[in-house]
Amino acid sequence: MREFLSKHCYDCHANGAKKGGLDLEKLSTEMTDRPLVANWTRIFDRVSQGQMPPATEPKPAAKDTASFLAAIEPRLKAADKRLRETVHRRLNREGYQNTVRDLLGIDTELKHLLPEDQQAGGFDNNGEALAISAELMGQYLRAAEAAIDAAIVHGDRPKTVTFTVDPMNEIKKDIPRFFGLDDGRSVIYTTDKGNYSKIATREKRTPVAGRYRFRFPVATHASAEPIVFNARVSDFDGLAATNIDLGYFEAEAKPKTVEIEAVVGARSAIQFFVLDLPTWLNDVSSGKFPGVGFGPVEITGPLYAQWPPESHKRLLGDVDLKTGKLEDAEPILRRFIARAFRQPAAEEEVARYLSLVKGRLAAGRSFEASLRSGLAAVLCSPNFLFLRENISEAKTRISDYELASRLSYFLWSSMPDAELLECARQGTLHEPAVLRAQVERMLKDPRRDRFVSDFTGQWLRLRQIDATTPDPKVYTEFDDFLKFSMIEESQGFFRTLLEEDLSIRNFLDSDFAMLNRRLAKHYGVEGVRGVKVHKVPLPKDCVRGGVLTQAAVLKVTANGTTTSPVLRGVWVLENFLGQVVPPPPPNVGSIEPDTRGATTVREQLAKHRTAASCNVCHQHIDPPGFALESFDPTGGFRKQYLRYYVEPKNADKGWGKVITAGNVDPSGQLATGEKFADVREFKRLLLQNEDRFAHCLTEKLMTFALGRELGFSDRDYVDGVLKSSAANGRGLRTLVHAIVESPAFVAP
Structure with missing residues (x-):
C-alpha cells in the first residue's frame, strides 16, 4: 500500500503538500475509527474510478492499481462492519402520522404537533438522525392524546x-x-x-x-x-x-x-x-x-359509515366507557398493544399498562380517563415509537415480525397490516415466494403512494418546492396550479415506472412525460388536455424526457430569481451519479450570477477553475450545471437569460421591465473528455454510463429501505442487487423486489 502511495500520490498528498486537506504520509492504515474509514474509502473510490492520480500525472500500471485496491478492500470491509453501531429507528413524522392513522382508523392530522426530522444520508428515516429528547417525548404525549381524542366518540350519532x-x-x-x-x-x-x-x-x-x-x-x-x-x-x-x-x-x-x-x-x-x-x-x-x-x-x-365510528369500535369494541371496569381494560389493552407494537403482546407488557390503569382507578379517576392514560402510554412506548429489532451476534436474519415492519415502513411508511402480520405469525414471510407475493400485493395497494411521495420528496428534493418563489415580475405565469402540476409530474413519473416496471433508464431520458394541460403549455407540448397528469408521448428530439428536465427538479435547484450551474451540478452528481461533493474550502469565494448581466456565471467559473484546488471539483460539477442552464427557475426552456430592469426615472417606485441579459450556452465537457452541445446530448452521455446511475439509485433506495446509511461492507449487497436487477431488465419494480430479496434486507 505505502509503496503505491509513495510512487503515485505523495507528490500531491505528502511531504508538506496536502491537496484537498489530505496528508497520506500521516494517514494511519489502522482504520480504527470512522474518519479513517471514510478517508480510506474516498481513496479507494478515487483510485478505482480512475480519478486519481489526475489526468495530468502518469497512470499506474493496471496490475499495480488492482494490487493496491485488493490490499485495501478486505480491511475496509472488516473495519466498516466492526465500527457500525446498531441504531434502532424511531418513527419519523411521516411514519408516525401514517401509523397512528392506520392503527386507530382516524383522519386527524398529527404531523404539525411534532418537530421536523433531521436527515442523514439524504433521508429522514435514518436511525442515526432520529434522536429523542424529553421535550420530544412531551410532544409525542400531546400527539397521542390528540389521536385518542379523535378515535373515541361520545353520545348519540351527530345528525347528518x-x-x-x-x-x-x-x-x-x-x-x-x-x-x-x-x-x-x-x-x-x-x-x-x-x-x-x-x-x-x-x-x-x-x-x-x-x-x-x-x-x-x-x-x-x-x-x-x-x-x-x-x-x-x-x-x-x-x-x-x-x-x-x-x-x-x-x-x-x-x-x-x-x-x-x-x-x-x-x-x-x-x-x-x-x-x-x-x-x-x-x-x-x-x-x-x-x-x-x-x-x-x-x-x-358530518358523514359516518357507522356509529360508533370504526375508530371507536376498533379501539374499544363494545365496552361502554361509562360503566367500564378494570376487567374491561385488559382485553382492550391486549388487543391494542399487539397492534401498536406490531407483534404479539407479551404478558408482562399487558400487566405493565394494566397496572397503570389500575392505579388511576384506585386514585378515583373515571374508567375512561384511566384507560386513556394506559393507551397514551402505549403510544409513547419505545416499542411503538421505535422499530426495535432483537439483535445478537448469533442471528443471521431478523424475525418475521421484524421483517414485516421493515417491509411496511419501506413501501407504505406505516405499520404492517393484518395479512403481513399473519404471515409473520405463521413464520412464512421470509420464504422467497411468500415475500415476493407480499411485495406485489403492497405495490398494488393505494398505500404505496406514500412510498412514492416520501422517496421522491427526499431523493428529488420535491419537499423543497416551496423553499423559493420565482420572481413574479419576471416569471409572471408561475402560479400554484403550475407548482401543483410540477409535483404531480415527478411523482407520477416515478409511479408509472413502478407500476409498469419500466427501465430505470427512463430516469435519465424517456420518450414520454407525465403531463396535464397546464404543464404541457409550460413545456410547449401541444394537444394535452385535462387536470390530471397522464402519460404523453414526447415529440422527437424534445428537450424534455427523464427527470433532469422536469420542472419540479429545475425549480428546487434554483433560487427563484436566478439559476446556478454549481447548485444544479452538485445536485446531479449527488442524486444521479452517486458522487459525494465535498464543501468548498472556507477561503474560497462563492460564485453568484451577475444580475446586471455584465459577466456570465460561465465566465466567473472559468476564472474560478484556474485555481487547481478549485478545478479538482469544478471539472465534475460544472458540466451538468451548464447543460441545465437551458431552463429558468420555473423549469421553462430558455435561450436567453432574463432580468428585471428598473428604469431610473421610476427607481423610487421600483417600476421597470423585463429585458434579456445574454444568451444561454448549455454546452460543456465532462471531466472524462466527452463534449456536449446541449441537454439532449448531455442526457445521451448519461445513458452511455447507465451503470453509474443504476448504482446511485440502488444505493438511494437501499438507504431508504434499511433506514441507515450504507457502508463499505454493504457494497457486496449493492452489487448483488444490481446484478439481479440487470438480469431481469432493470425495471423499477424489479429493482424494488431485488432490494427486498437481498440478504441486506433481512440482515440484523
Missing part, C-alpha cells in the same frame, strides 16, 4: 344534515359589474391569487367538524375551452385560519356536477378560485368575457 348555499347571495350587490349570472350560476371572470374568494358558501357554514360532501353545478361562460378552477375550504379564523386545498378541477361549456368529500373543521366554507383569467376587469356587464359559473352548493355532513 343537508343544506344548500347559493354563492350568489354574497355577490348580489356586485352584479352585473364585477360578477354575472348564467342559468342560475354565479359567474366569476377574474383570477384571484389570494386566499379569499367572494364565490363561496360563507353564508352558512359547517355546524361541526367532520367529513362533508360538497356538490355543485359548474360550467364555463363565453368559453368553448375548458377553464381550471381550484376549490378550498377555510374557517376564516383570521391569522390562524385553516385552509384546506381540495384540488383542481375543469369547468366545461356543458354544465356538470362536481362532488368532493373532505374532512373539515367547524364553521368552514368552501370557496372557488378560477385560473388563467385576468386579475382585474373594470366592468363585465356585457357578459362577453370568459368566466366560470358556480351553482348553489349542496353540503351534507
Whole structure:
C-alpha cells in the first residue's frame, strides 16, 4: 500500500503538500475509527474510478492499481462492519402520522404537533438522525392524546344534515359589474391569487367538524375551452385560519356536477378560485368575457359509515366507557398493544399498562380517563415509537415480525397490516415466494403512494418546492396550479415506472412525460388536455424526457430569481451519479450570477477553475450545471437569460421591465473528455454510463429501505442487487423486489 502511495500520490498528498486537506504520509492504515474509514474509502473510490492520480500525472500500471485496491478492500470491509453501531429507528413524522392513522382508523392530522426530522444520508428515516429528547417525548404525549381524542366518540350519532348555499347571495350587490349570472350560476371572470374568494358558501357554514360532501353545478361562460378552477375550504379564523386545498378541477361549456368529500373543521366554507383569467376587469356587464359559473352548493355532513365510528369500535369494541371496569381494560389493552407494537403482546407488557390503569382507578379517576392514560402510554412506548429489532451476534436474519415492519415502513411508511402480520405469525414471510407475493400485493395497494411521495420528496428534493418563489415580475405565469402540476409530474413519473416496471433508464431520458394541460403549455407540448397528469408521448428530439428536465427538479435547484450551474451540478452528481461533493474550502469565494448581466456565471467559473484546488471539483460539477442552464427557475426552456430592469426615472417606485441579459450556452465537457452541445446530448452521455446511475439509485433506495446509511461492507449487497436487477431488465419494480430479496434486507 505505502509503496503505491509513495510512487503515485505523495507528490500531491505528502511531504508538506496536502491537496484537498489530505496528508497520506500521516494517514494511519489502522482504520480504527470512522474518519479513517471514510478517508480510506474516498481513496479507494478515487483510485478505482480512475480519478486519481489526475489526468495530468502518469497512470499506474493496471496490475499495480488492482494490487493496491485488493490490499485495501478486505480491511475496509472488516473495519466498516466492526465500527457500525446498531441504531434502532424511531418513527419519523411521516411514519408516525401514517401509523397512528392506520392503527386507530382516524383522519386527524398529527404531523404539525411534532418537530421536523433531521436527515442523514439524504433521508429522514435514518436511525442515526432520529434522536429523542424529553421535550420530544412531551410532544409525542400531546400527539397521542390528540389521536385518542379523535378515535373515541361520545353520545348519540351527530345528525347528518343537508343544506344548500347559493354563492350568489354574497355577490348580489356586485352584479352585473364585477360578477354575472348564467342559468342560475354565479359567474366569476377574474383570477384571484389570494386566499379569499367572494364565490363561496360563507353564508352558512359547517355546524361541526367532520367529513362533508360538497356538490355543485359548474360550467364555463363565453368559453368553448375548458377553464381550471381550484376549490378550498377555510374557517376564516383570521391569522390562524385553516385552509384546506381540495384540488383542481375543469369547468366545461356543458354544465356538470362536481362532488368532493373532505374532512373539515367547524364553521368552514368552501370557496372557488378560477385560473388563467385576468386579475382585474373594470366592468363585465356585457357578459362577453370568459368566466366560470358556480351553482348553489349542496353540503351534507358530518358523514359516518357507522356509529360508533370504526375508530371507536376498533379501539374499544363494545365496552361502554361509562360503566367500564378494570376487567374491561385488559382485553382492550391486549388487543391494542399487539397492534401498536406490531407483534404479539407479551404478558408482562399487558400487566405493565394494566397496572397503570389500575392505579388511576384506585386514585378515583373515571374508567375512561384511566384507560386513556394506559393507551397514551402505549403510544409513547419505545416499542411503538421505535422499530426495535432483537439483535445478537448469533442471528443471521431478523424475525418475521421484524421483517414485516421493515417491509411496511419501506413501501407504505406505516405499520404492517393484518395479512403481513399473519404471515409473520405463521413464520412464512421470509420464504422467497411468500415475500415476493407480499411485495406485489403492497405495490398494488393505494398505500404505496406514500412510498412514492416520501422517496421522491427526499431523493428529488420535491419537499423543497416551496423553499423559493420565482420572481413574479419576471416569471409572471408561475402560479400554484403550475407548482401543483410540477409535483404531480415527478411523482407520477416515478409511479408509472413502478407500476409498469419500466427501465430505470427512463430516469435519465424517456420518450414520454407525465403531463396535464397546464404543464404541457409550460413545456410547449401541444394537444394535452385535462387536470390530471397522464402519460404523453414526447415529440422527437424534445428537450424534455427523464427527470433532469422536469420542472419540479429545475425549480428546487434554483433560487427563484436566478439559476446556478454549481447548485444544479452538485445536485446531479449527488442524486444521479452517486458522487459525494465535498464543501468548498472556507477561503474560497462563492460564485453568484451577475444580475446586471455584465459577466456570465460561465465566465466567473472559468476564472474560478484556474485555481487547481478549485478545478479538482469544478471539472465534475460544472458540466451538468451548464447543460441545465437551458431552463429558468420555473423549469421553462430558455435561450436567453432574463432580468428585471428598473428604469431610473421610476427607481423610487421600483417600476421597470423585463429585458434579456445574454444568451444561454448549455454546452460543456465532462471531466472524462466527452463534449456536449446541449441537454439532449448531455442526457445521451448519461445513458452511455447507465451503470453509474443504476448504482446511485440502488444505493438511494437501499438507504431508504434499511433506514441507515450504507457502508463499505454493504457494497457486496449493492452489487448483488444490481446484478439481479440487470438480469431481469432493470425495471423499477424489479429493482424494488431485488432490494427486498437481498440478504441486506433481512440482515440484523
